[in-house]
Amino acid sequence: MTEHSQLDDFERTGGGAVLMDGNRLRDEIVAELNAEITAAGSPEVCLATVLVGDDKPSRIYVRNKQRKAAEAAMVSRHVELGADAAQGEVEEAVRDLASNPGVHGILVQLPLPEGLDADAVLELIPPEKDVDGLTPRSMGRLVRGQPGHVPCTPLGVMRLLDRYGVPTSGTRAVVIGRSTLVGLPQILLLGRKGVDATPTLAHSRTPELQAVCQQADILVAAAGMARLVTADYVKPGAAVIDVGISRTADGIVGDVDFDAVQEVAGAVTPMPGGTGPMTIACLLQNTLAGARMLGAFPA
Numbered sequence: 555m556t557e558h559s560q561l562d563d564f565e566r567t568g569g570g571a572v573l574m575d576g577n578r579l580r581d582e583i584v585a586e587l588n589a590e591i592t593a594a595g596s597p598e599v600c601l602a603t604v605l606v607g608d609d610k611p612s613r614i615y616v617r618n619k620q621r622k623a624a625e626a627a628m629v630s631r632h633v634e635l636g637a638d639a640a641q642g643e644v645e646e647a648v649r650d651l652a653s654n655p656g657v658h659g660i661l662v663q664l665p666l667p668e669g670l671d672a673d674a675v676l677e678l679i680p681p682e683k684d685v686d687g688l689t690p691r692s693m694g695r696l697v698r699g700q701p702g703h704v705p706c707t708p709l710g711v712m713r714l715l716d717r718y719g720v721p722t723s724g725t726r727a728v729v730i731g732r733s734t735l736v737g738l739p740q741i742l743l744l745g746r747k748g749v750d751a752t753p754t755l756a757h758s759r760t761p762e763l764q765a766v767c768q769q770a771d772i773l774v775a776a777a778g779m780a781r782l783v784t785a786d787y788v789k790p791g792a793a794v795i796d797v798g799i800s801r802t803a804d805g806i807v808g809d810v811d812f813d814a815v816q817e818v819a820g821a822v823t824p825m826p827g828g829t830g831p832m833t834i835a836c837l838l839q840n841t842l843a844g845a846r847m848l849g850a851f852p853a
């Protein structure tokens with residue numbers, strides 16, 4: 555069983571699991587960023603967002619990112635293109651931001667409307683401004699252990715584990731989902747030197763998923779399958795992190811059956827209020843790091 559003795563000071567669920575509160579940690583990080591930027595004399599640190607089309611959730615995500623950027627004393631720029639924008643128009647918008655020395659981070663909100671080639675658009679973002687960490691160059695740096703931006707959602711998971719004192723070294727971790735956005739980078743981060751978990755990558759063709767998950771001291775669910783992880787997937791005392799978001803008739807639902815799992819887990823994220831806010835917090839941290847890499851903010 556995982557030792558959670560360091561977790562004694564934190565808020566707990568009714569079942570006794572530590573609540574890994576992403577809203578709270580995001581607010582702490584935003585306040586730290588604000589303090590750091592203000593203390594440096596408020597140089598402009600600018601996050602640019604690009605929204606193409608009229609996907610409602612995407613619009614909400616972008617608005618939240620801009621709102622939190624302002625709270626962190628950052629400036630945001632926003633470029634919006636219609637759903638019928640041509641590939642060339644989107645690429646031109648990103649090229650402009652890439653060459654603008656006043657922009658330190660570029661976030662292209664995905665998914666792009668059907669028919670547009672997202673990879674070709676992302677390729678135009680220089681590594682320093684790739685605050686989402688999704689371009690092949692950033693991913694390559696992550697694989698090779700070189701400095702660069704790390705994708706925000708799996709990085710947010712690592713920040714939660716760290717903040718809530720969940721031990722990683724010597725533990726077994728299971729990540730459900732193998733996307734380049736979440737699952738794959740999550741595996742790399744958990745297995746990194748210094749973190750030293752032993753991660754297993756599970757996916758839709760993994761046999762006996764439940765038995766695999768039962769081995770995990772740290773279980774990260776990023777499948778996008780509503781309430782896939784029930785209490786009988788969870789090793790007693792494990793840390794369970796819910797990344798999945800499914801829109802159902804009951805509203806937004808995570809991959810984790812929170813009510814049942816919090817009775818068994820040692821620590822658990824709420825959904826909403828867990829990994830979502832942390833994704834934004836890490837985006838803003840990456841933006842400040844980008845400004846540093848570009849020499850626009852004191853090292």
Ligand code: NAD
Nearest residue numbers: 707731732733736757758776777778797798799829830833
């Ligand atoms: P994806 O569809 O690209 O990947 C899903 C992965 O889950 C695939 O590798 C698939 O093999 C695996 N999978 C699907 N069903 C499974 C099952 N029944 N058993 C085992 N594995 C299964 O999705 P993604 O982009 O990685 O996103 C995953 C989820 O996380 C989605 O719900 C998405 O909305 C959500 N998400 C949340 C945040 C956040 O900030 N919380 C950020 C990004 C994505």
